Amino acid sequence: MLVSKLPGDWKVVDRKAAEVVRQGPDAIMEVTAPDGKKALLLVEAKADLEPRNVVKALEQVRKFGEGTPFIVSDFLTPRAREMLVQFGAGYADATGNLRLALSKPALFIQTKGADRDPWPDKKPLRSLKGRAAGRLVRALCDLELPFGVRELAARAGVSPASASRVLALLERDALIERDNNDCVNRVRKADLIRRWVQDYSVLKSNIAENFLEPRGIAALLTKLKAAKFNYAVTGPLAASFISSAAPPRIVTIYVDDFQKAADLLELKRSETGTNVILAEAFDPVVFDRTSDQNGVRCVALSQLCADLLTGPGRDPAEGEELLRKLDSSEPTPRTEKRAAGR
Amino acid sequence: MDALDALGEHRNSVILVGAQAIYVHAGEATFGMVAYTTDADLALDPRVLEETPPIESVMRNAGFRPGVQPGIWLGSDDIQVDLLVPEALGGGGRRSARLGGHGKETARKVEGLEGALVENELVRVSSLRRDDDRQFDIRVAGPSALVVAKLHKLWERRNDRRRLENKDAADVFRLLQAIDLERFASGFRALREDAVSAASAVRAIGFLEDLFGRAGGLGIGMLREAVTGLDDPDIAAASCLQLARDVMEAIRR
Numbered sequence: 001m002l003v004s005k006l007p008g009d010w011k012v013v014d015r016k017a018a019e020v021v022r023q024g025p026d027a028i029m030e031v032t033a034p035d036g037k038k039a040l041l042l043v044e045a046k047a048d049l050e051p052r053n054v055v056k057a058l059e060q061v062r063k064f065g066e067g068t069p070f071i072v073s074d075f076l077t078p079r080a081r082e083m084l085v086q087f088g089a090g091y092a093d094a095t096g097n098l099r100l101a102l103s104k105p106a107l108f109i110q111t112k113g114a115d116r117d118p119w120p121d122k123k124p125l126r127s128l129k130g131r132a133a134g135r136l137v138r139a140l141c142d143l144e145l146p147f148g149v150r151e152l153a154a155r156a157g158v159s160p161a162s163a164s165r166v167l168a169l170l171e172r173d174a175l176i177e178r179d180n181n182d183c184v185n186r187v188r189k190a191d192l193i194r195r196w197v198q199d200y201s202v203l204k205s206n207i208a209e210n211f212l213e214p215r216g217i218a219a220l221l222t223k224l225k226a227a228k229f230n231y232a233v234t235g236p237l238a239a240s241f242i243s244s245a246a247p248p249r250i251v252t253i254y255v256d257d258f259q260k261a262a263d264l265l266e267l268k269r270s271e272t273g274t275n276v277i278l279a280e281a282f283d284p285v286v287f288d289r290t291s292d293q294n295g296v297r298c299v300a301l302s303q304l305c306a307d308l309l310t311g312p313g314r315d316p317a318e319g320e321e322l323l324r325k326l327d328s329s330e331p332t333p334r335t336e337k338r339a340a341g342r
Numbered sequence: 343m344d345a346l347d348a349l350g351e352h353r354n355s356v357i358l359v360g361a362q363a364i365y366v367h368a369g370e371a372t373f374g375m376v377a378y379t380t381d382a383d384l385a386l387d388p389r390v391l392e393e394t395p396p397i398e399s400v401m402r403n404a405g406f407r408p409g410v411q412p413g414i415w416l417g418s419d420d421i422q423v424d425l426l427v428p429e430a431l432g433g434g435g436r437r438s439a440r441l442g443g444h445g446k447e448t449a450r451k452v453e454g455l456e457g458a459l460v461e462n463e464l465v466r467v468s469s470l471r472r473d474d475d476r477q478f479d480i481r482v483a484g485p486s487a488l489v490v491a492k493l494h495k496l497w498e499r500r501n502d503r504r505r506l507e508n509k510d511a512a513d514v515f516r517l518l519q520a521i522d523l524e525r526f527a528s529g530f531r532a533l534r535e536d537a538v539s540a541a542s543a544v545r546a547i548g549f550l551e552d553l554f555g556r557a558g559g560l561g562i563g564m565l566r567e568a569v570t571g572l573d574d575p576d577i578a579a580a581s582c583l584q585l586a587r588d589v590m591e592a593i594r595r
Contacts, residue, residue: 212581214584214588215585216519216581268584272557272579272583273574273577273578273581274577274580275577
């Protein structure tokens, strides 16, 4: 690209072959002007060069000797380019952004390419934070196998690009397996939930507020059974329905809007005693594939496990118990539609 | 059941109060406490009590013997029946109620019980024993009257820790939890409007405020002790406080 932008009587020679540098730059180019004056370009290829890493990258290149650093990349953000200029480096990216300014021999070339990354999803994912990851983890645990990326994306309600990146991460971590057609045909559900809760937490990912049902948990259950609004019980109460344990002292409920729900359930705010936690969910996926337990709507087992594992007190131990059930749990058949509310 | 059976004709003048009446309204305890009692507290309404047969001899004939205090009757298996008369209608005695020919030691005067004569309802009660199929229609004191009676009991004993029972505070909480706010408020208003119960009801509202209407109230502290080990004392205390305030507010409306 650089060559094509130079006037015809300038020459660019790859000097790396001549000066083999084991830990040097990726390439060394010699630019020769018509009058014979020469300049060396220390060429360094950087994928995803973030602005905050520019200074470090240039320091590294300058260690290799005299010459003008020249960074090549698939895409450089406007801020990265600005910083490269500020620190005296040239650059070129695959979208057509190019700049080279030399004083001896005197040369200035600048062309403009894209300001936005045309391949935003190419970076490998490292975290399962966020709504799309949550929807996908839940779908992978709940839905009937096998399915391809597009089907998974559609059923989880995320973009195919997101699904593809999350699946790549999960495959790297050996949490899922794919067949020859690239369809997911195995999910290690319990391990997948354990991996999810490294990035998801019932207390931190959702917005929760404390309330008091002064008439006690039994009275709350009666109201929930008659409730006409969207809710899903999670935590120890949902677990108690599965394990037939006594109801817990504190109940956690996902709702759309905790003030509205508190009014409808006639809950009070209290600073001294709390027996109901209302949580506005990180994503409506918590309302997907809920189950009716004794007339009370509860989150799906996969969501319950994640919430317990990241909950207070004895919750994580209960979560571990339920993870055993998750691996053998029946998937939601293909015919079932996603819950309303998206 | 034996006492109700024995009282026969007088059953119309009898109102079930105390733990068994609370059980009728609040059912199983909602917070882990076992509400089991076989002892019975019966209030007598002197205004409608027939002169014969004399209660003292009726009780003795049914196998009950007098206890250490007026009004206490002990049956077989040591089941205790307390016959009580509201203070305002109990006559001039210090502790025992003056009931004419029914005997001087037959019933005991109790403060705050007046409401039971005003707010009550007919309930069919049956025995807790499987082999006993007797059942009687008997008047049972309403929830407001029962709370008023408990509040008077707690207040009367407030400076005598040895005579205070945490269970009484827990009973107040159970009633507040189980009974609809509007029913409480209308019950309280009814007590306040009847000449027999007005004075004790008005005083009881003050007791409720002092004992249960503030976090440091004696009743709240007793409730904490009553539920410790069974439930979270903070949740019980906050709940009781909230319910007491709700009731007071509803009464004032």
